[in-house]
Amino acid sequence: MPDISNCKAIQLEVFDDKADGLLSVGEQSKQIPFQIKRVYTITRLQHSEAIRGQHAHKKLEQVVFCLRGSAELWLDDGAKSTTILLDRPDTGIYLAPGIWHEVRNFQNDPILLVLASAAYDESDYVRNREEFLRLAHARNHSI
Numbered sequence: 001m002p003d004i005s006n007c008k009a010i011q012l013e014v015f016d017d018k019a020d021g022l023l024s025v026g027e028q029s030k031q032i033p034f035q036i037k038r039v040y041t042i043t044r045l046q047h048s049e050a051i052r053g054q055h056a057h058k059k060l061e062q063v064v065f066c067l068r069g070s071a072e073l074w075l076d077d078g079a080k081s082t083t084i085l086l087d088r089p090d091t092g093i094y095l096a097p098g099i100w101h102e103v104r105n106f107q108n109d110p111i112l113l114v115l116a117s118a119a120y121d122e123s124d125y126v127r128n129r130e131e132f133l134r135l136a137h138a139r140n141h142s143i
């Protein structure tokens with residue numbers, strides 16, 4: 001059952017070389033809990049009012065990082081919702097399947113990095129908010 005409590009922080013291994021930089025490392029099946037099949041970035045967010053996401057996935061698992069700047073990740077499982085600040089290159093959020101997610105309030109020219117468990121597949125998206133709520137309600141009321 002999709003539940004926002006499954007959307008945990010993913011802490012990368014950090015090597016802090018102070019003025020010489022911060023190295024953050026994640027490996028599949030150590031920090032990243034799925035086989036990485038796709039990577040995408042979101043950049044050039046020119047105004048803080050932009051909203052990305054606004055959908056859920058049926059099967060796709062993802063981890064989202066904000067490598068520079070900050071953004072708010074709003075998660076909703078149809079019964080509970082939460083907002084998580086993304087503002088660290090070494091800490092991502094695992095996005096479980098079935099969770100409606102929106103990324104908002106972009107600040108300081110953010111760079112988002114997303115790791116995904118499958119190739120792009122439009123049929124895996126639930127983009128209609130009413131459909132998402134119907135599915136979540138049906139799940140929550142099934143025996």
Ligand code: TYD
Pocket residue numbers: 038040042051052053054120
């Ligand atoms: P979408 O997933 O809605 O973006 P976001 O969640 O960041 O708001 O995708 C926007 C468009 O880009 C849509 O037409 C599909 C296309 N797209 C791909 O072709 N491949 C991909 O891997 C992604 C993430 C999007």
